[in-house]
Amino acid sequence: MKVIMQLRFLIAVFSAIASVSMAQTIQVEFERQTLENGLTVIYAPLHNAPVVQTRLTYHVGSRDEDPQRQGFAHLFEHMMFRGSTHVAPEEHMKLIGAAGG
Numbered sequence: 898m899k900v901i902m903q904l905r906f907l908i909a910v911f912s913a914i915a916s917v918s919m920a921q922t923i924q925v926e927f928e929r930q931t932l933e934n935g936l937t938v939i940y941a942p943l944h945n946a947p948v949v950q951t952r953l954t955y956h957v958g959s960r961d962e963d964p965q966r967q968g969f970a971h972l973f974e975h976m977m978f979r980g981s982t983h984v985a986p987e988e989h990m991k992l993i994g995a996a997g998g
Contacts, residue, residue, distance in 0.1 A: 925941050925943070926941070926942075927939055927940060927941040928940045928941075957970045958970055959971070977989055978990075
């Protein structure tokens with residue numbers, strides 16, 4: 898019985914390995930454009946589905962900081978969650994979630 902269990906396990910492992918190695922690589926065509934204001938926009942149209950996804954990335958993390966002035970991005974992140982004139986404390990994430998983010 899123990900040998901049969903081990904054989905079933907080995908068959909499952911080899912099946913998983915075979916299915917991964919047979920998987921096809923999908924290549925996505927895209928266009929990159931830099932606007933006059935320096936914003937880089939990447940378009941990747943996929944015409945097989947009637948949906949749109951938008952992703953916005955800011956290069957403001959610690960790797961983008963001046964070595965003599967580190968920690969400001971983290972500080973401002975914490976300050977943002979304390980609220981502002983137009984957004985109550987802890988409301989930023991609720992607003993983003995309500996908008997589908």
